[in-house]
Amino acid sequence: MQFPSKKPKAVTDLKAELYSQPLQFYGQPPLENISLSEFESFAVDRLKLLKTVENLGVSYVKLSDDYKKKLDNEIKTQNFPHGAGEQTEKRRKDHISHFILRLAYCQTEDLRRWFIQQEVDLFKYRFKELECGEKLKFLHKNNLQYNTISAEEKDNLREKLATSSYTASGVKVEEQDFYKVPFQDALDLVRTRKVYLEEGYVYIPHNEIVTIVLNDFRTRLSKALALTARSLPAVHSDERLQPLLTHLSHSYLGQDYSVQKNVGKISLEQIDSLAGKSFPLCMRQLHQTLRDQHHLRHGGRMQYGLFLKGIGLSLEQALQFWRMEFIRGKVDADKFDKAYAYSIRHMFGKEGKRADYTPYSCMKVILSNPPSQGDYHGCPFRHSDPELLKQKLQSYKVSPSGVSQILELVKGMHYQLACQKYFELTHNVEDTAFSLSHPNQYFTESQKVLGGGKDVKRETDTLQRPQENSAARGLTREPAGDESQHLAEITKNLETDFQDA
Amino acid sequence: MPSSAYDPACLPDLLPLYYRRLFPFAQYYRWLNYGGVQKNYFQNREFSFTLKDDIYVRYQSFSSQSELEKEMQKMNPYKIDIGAVYSHRPNQHNTVKSGSFQALEKELVFDIDMTDYDDVRSCCSAADICSKCWTLMTIAIRILDRALRRDFGFHHLLWVYSGRRGVHCWVCDEAARKLSAAARSAVAEYLSLIKGGEETVKKVMLTDPIHPFIRESLEVVKHYFPQYALQDQNILGRKESEEKVLALVPEDVKKELQEIFQEERNPERRWRHIEVQAKKKQTAKKRQYFEKEIMLQYCYPRLDVNVSKGVNHLLKSPFSVHPKTGRISVPIDLTDVDKFDPFAVPTISLICEELDRPKADEDEAKSEDTKGKENEQDSTEKRKIRDYKRTSLAKYVKYFDQFLAGMADSWKGKLLKQSDLQKEF
Numbered sequence: 001m002q003f004p005s006k007k008p009k010a011v012t013d014l015k016a017e018l019y020s021q022p023l024q025f026y027g028q029p030p031l032e033n034i035s036l037s038e039f040e041s042f043a044v045d046r047l048k049l050l051k052t053v054e055n056l057g058v059s060y061v062k063l064s065d066d067y068k069k070k071l072d073n074e075i076k077t078q079n080f081p082h083g084a085g086e087q088t089e090k091r092r093k094d095h096i097s098h099f100i101l102r103l104a105y106c107q108t109e110d111l112r113r114w115f116i117q118q119e120v121d122l123f124k125y126r127f128k129e130l131e132c133g134e135k136l137k138f139l140h141k142n143n144l145q146y147n148t149i150s151a152e153e154k155d156n157l158r159e160k161l162a163t164s165s166y167t168a169s170g171v172k173v174e175e176q177d178f179y180k181v182p183f184q185d186a187l188d189l190v191r192t193r194k195v196y197l198e199e200g201y202v203y204i205p206h207n208e209i210v211t212i213v214l215n216d217f218r219t220r221l222s223k224a225l226a227l228t229a230r231s232l233p234a235v236h237s238d239e240r241l242q243p244l245l246t247h248l249s250h251s252y253l254g255q256d257y258s259v260q261k262n263v264g265k266i267s268l269e270q271i272d273s274l275a276g277k278s279f280p281l282c283m284r285q286l287h288q289t290l291r292d293q294h295h296l297r298h299g300g301r302m303q304y305g306l307f308l309k310g311i312g313l314s315l316e317q318a319l320q321f322w323r324m325e326f327i328r329g330k331v332d333a334d335k336f337d338k339a340y341a342y343s344i345r346h347m348f349g350k351e352g353k354r355a356d357y358t359p360y361s362c363m364k365v366i367l368s369n370p371p372s373q374g375d376y377h378g379c380p381f382r383h384s385d386p387e388l389l390k391q392k393l394q395s396y397k398v399s400p401s402g403v404s405q406i407l408e409l410v411k412g413m414h415y416q417l418a419c420q421k422y423f424e425l426t427h428n429v430e431d432t433a434f435s436l437s438h439p440n441q442y443f444t445e446s447q448k449v450l451g452g453g454k455d456v457k458r459e460t461d462t463l464q465r466p467q468e469n470s471a472a473r474g475l476t477r478e479p480a481g482d483e484s485q486h487l488a489e490i491t492k493n494l495e496t497d498f499q500d501a
Numbered sequence: 502m503p504s505s506a507y508d509p510a511c512l513p514d515l516l517p518l519y520y521r522r523l524f525p526f527a528q529y530y531r532w533l534n535y536g537g538v539q540k541n542y543f544q545n546r547e548f549s550f551t552l553k554d555d556i557y558v559r560y561q562s563f564s565s566q567s568e569l570e571k572e573m574q575k576m577n578p579y580k581i582d583i584g585a586v587y588s589h590r591p592n593q594h595n596t597v598k599s600g601s602f603q604a605l606e607k608e609l610v611f612d613i614d615m616t617d618y619d620d621v622r623s624c625c626s627a628a629d630i631c632s633k634c635w636t637l638m639t640i641a642i643r644i645l646d647r648a649l650r651r652d653f654g655f656h657h658l659l660w661v662y663s664g665r666r667g668v669h670c671w672v673c674d675e676a677a678r679k680l681s682a683a684a685r686s687a688v689a690e691y692l693s694l695i696k697g698g699e700e701t702v703k704k705v706m707l708t709d710p711i712h713p714f715i716r717e718s719l720e721v722v723k724h725y726f727p728q729y730a731l732q733d734q735n736i737l738g739r740k741e742s743e744e745k746v747l748a749l750v751p752e753d754v755k756k757e758l759q760e761i762f763q764e765e766r767n768p769e770r771r772w773r774h775i776e777v778q779a780k781k782k783q784t785a786k787k788r789q790y791f792e793k794e795i796m797l798q799y800c801y802p803r804l805d806v807n808v809s810k811g812v813n814h815l816l817k818s819p820f821s822v823h824p825k826t827g828r829i830s831v832p833i834d835l836t837d838v839d840k841f842d843p844f845a846v847p848t849i850s851l852i853c854e855e856l857d858r859p860k861a862d863e864d865e866a867k868s869e870d871t872k873g874k875e876n877e878q879d880s881t882e883k884r885k886i887r888d889y890k891r892t893s894l895a896k897y898v899k900y901f902d903q904f905l906a907g908m909a910d911s912w913k914g915k916l917l918k919q920s921d922l923q924k925e926f
Binding site: 164184188190196199 | 651652653654655676680681683684686687688690691710711712713714715716
């Protein structure tokens with residue numbers, strides 16, 4: 001993305017041209033100046049939209065009425081192009097926000113895969129909502145020059161075309177145009193045998209063309225992300241952008257449990273039973289390992305230790321807890337006080353640069369620091385071998401049908417949804433009222449369900465409001481003159497939910 | 502042709518002989534080098550060897566034909582697998598920055614294994630095969646070969662006998678080698694009709710309209726069904742197999758047929774009754790295809806999608822020896838596919854024996870060589886060529902040569918294009 005100082009006339013025309021279309025392939029990056037706050041707010045809004053796309057995609061059949069209604073709602077809420085009427089501003093936002101997120105999501109395979117999946121689903125929804133004429137216009141403007149077959153060829157193939165797809169048999173073959181497309185460009189249709197295939201080409205009726213368009217979109221985006229990744233070092237060297245982009249790719253847009261109002265409400269004796277009842281699987285596993293082996297490696301200590309801080313353990317309690325357990329193992333009291341105690345105090349912000357570290361969100365657990373041999377941290381849904389995960393779930397008395405639902409979600413890489421499903425099954429609830437993005441959130445919600453309720457609820461409400469205020473403050477302050485001050489605001493906000501490794 | 506009794510314990514003695522005097526290295530290299538059109542294609546190819554005592558080594562790679570020969574003669578692998586062409590030499594993959602070492606290309610492959618048909622063959626099970634159930638492989642080859650050529654437009658297919666109980670197909674077209682994992686899996690799924698494992702009774706469900714691919718495949722199945730299923734496998738002749746067949750038809754039809762079968766014992770006529778019932782059940786609205794579904798369930802190829810999906814998947818190499826049977830994985834000549842007999846495939850012990858015992862055609866082989874004096878190969882090469890020619894391996898290598906000649910035209914074209922482009926600069 002470039003920030004040139006002058007806007008040539010040609011570019012303005014191009015923009016007008018681009019924003020007159022309801023849908024685009026994001027082939028050209030935006031060429032204009034924007035403020036840092038617009039940069040952030042556009043990106044955050046699009047991220048919220050894509051998260052909704054992800055959640056809806058698993059909770060509902062894609063493109064069913066419920067799905068469409070809810071997605072439509074979110075598009076309106078986040079102020080993206082929608083329906084009829086003046087759309088230029090929204091289309092501009094759509095254009096810019098897409099490219100910003102490319103920067104944030106191009107860095108790893110996992111991030112790219114997630115981003116591509118949600119963008120493809122969003123695109124599919126929007127393409128299908130286009131009217132027929134608009135669809136054709138889109139195809140032509142975007143050089144999808146697949147050739148239609150001649151009337152003669154159609155005649156020769158008539159019976160074969162009619163018997164190879166539902167749509168073809170419904171509508172007369174004569175009345176429709178058929179496109180001849182290389183089979184590699186229409187894999188979904190080939191896989192399901194919904195189309196006639198001959199000599200490596202598929203013959204697609206006009207109204208099936210959306211599948212092709214989607215494939216094309218996916219391929220283009222995938223290539224673009226690979227290219228973007230290469231130019232990332234240059235972007236990251238801009239210190240205004242680097243923290244923002246890192247925040248975007250690790251953010252989960254919610255509470256971060258950095259401030260605990262319920263310190264001291266948990267006693268050490270409760271932890272064992274809480275682990276079985278209210279801990280998410282990752283923390284349950286870490287707790288179990290700690291009890292069994294009287295030791296955890298660094299990754300596990302960080303992930304579990306910060307979680308315990310988040311549920312309300314005080315520093316004194318934490319020291320007692322870890323010390324007690326480690327002494328049972330190979331560590332003597334002296335060594336513990338010298339080596340491990342320091343790092344626990346560090347976690348609570350009592351050592352070093354005195355930063356009060358925040359408990360890891362699901363995104364962080366899933367994406368950073370994958371466990372290796374001898375580690376027990378990470379997300380079991382992401383990092384455990386499916387067979388082992390299955391056994392573990394079975395040992396925790398999850399029903400066979402529940403286990404297969406969870407494994408299905410894991411296969412689709414919906415790790416947080418798998419954890420949510422685990423929540424539902426272990427708490428005997430139909431539907432979680434929340435969208436899981438943080439292990440401490442799991443704990444809080446679990447306590448709510450189990451009747452631990454009222455106190456905890458009030459606390460989470462009060463915790464939300466200060467968060468929102470500071471976010472709003474950062475966004476509404478325009479960098480009228482003092483950009484450095486504005487930058488300080490933004491980075492201050494980021495630090496509260498910016499998590500140190 | 503009778504094969505000498507093969508004893509696995511002799512492998513350590515036979516393998517060195519095989520790799521020194523019989524393995525067709527020249528043709529093998531010619532294949533995997535693909536005309537030298539792409540740089541380092543052979544050098545970046547992964548091979549894996551299974552050595553004595555089940556020692557398995559991966560990421561083997563070789564910089565030339567002679568290095569390949571030397572290494573294989575040194576290691577005498579019991580099994581050879583071929584993997585993908587990577588971004589770097591596989592034997593140096595540890596020196597490459599993690600994430601950069603990628604599988605780039607590989608032939609599109611299919612593996613048909615007889616054990617996948619155990620629920621529908623009564624003559625054998627597990628690793629056994631016989632001439633009765635081998636028909637399943639013939640059917641598989643015909644259906645898949647047709648589809649890969651006519652539907653997908655591939656031209657260079659090498660079908661290979663696996664050495665024991667199945668066949669492999671190597672699709673060597675450039676377009677095939679460049680396919681992504683997603684594309685390979687799509688091709689494999691297009692070709693799959695049998696769905697379900699142990700727990701599933703009815704494994705084939707057809708819906709309207711019947712896709713042209715299924716129609717074509719049914720034509721092949723129909724050709725073999727009467728002899729293979731009704732006669733050889735006798736699926737309607739014995740009580741328990743008859744019940745298995747009837748489990749695949751709708752309840753009401755099943756009852757009617759059971760009554761009819763009380764009187765009618767003849768398998769062919771019983772099948773006629775099933776066909777008649779199917780026709781009766783056709784209404785304008787709802788089509789019943791159970792007789793087709795039965796034929797497909799008993800005969801249609803069962804392929805392992807996982808073998809075809811992965812770009813980096815390793816598959817047994819042609820001309821590799823099968824340690825348990827001693828048979829050589831030979832290419833199958835499709836012009837005579839009905840006549841292919843897995844039990845006539847030469848074993849390593851047979852061809853080693855034939856090296857010493859001059860065959861009838863040896864005079865022919867001798868005269869060919871005296872003519873080829875313009876050949877600049879040294880005498881050891883000449884001897885090697887003579888060697889396999891006097892064994893039963895000869896006709897298979899000849900067929901492989903024809904296969905390579907077919908591909909060579911496309912390589913020539915490519916090389917010309919490349920040199921033309923260079924001239925422009």
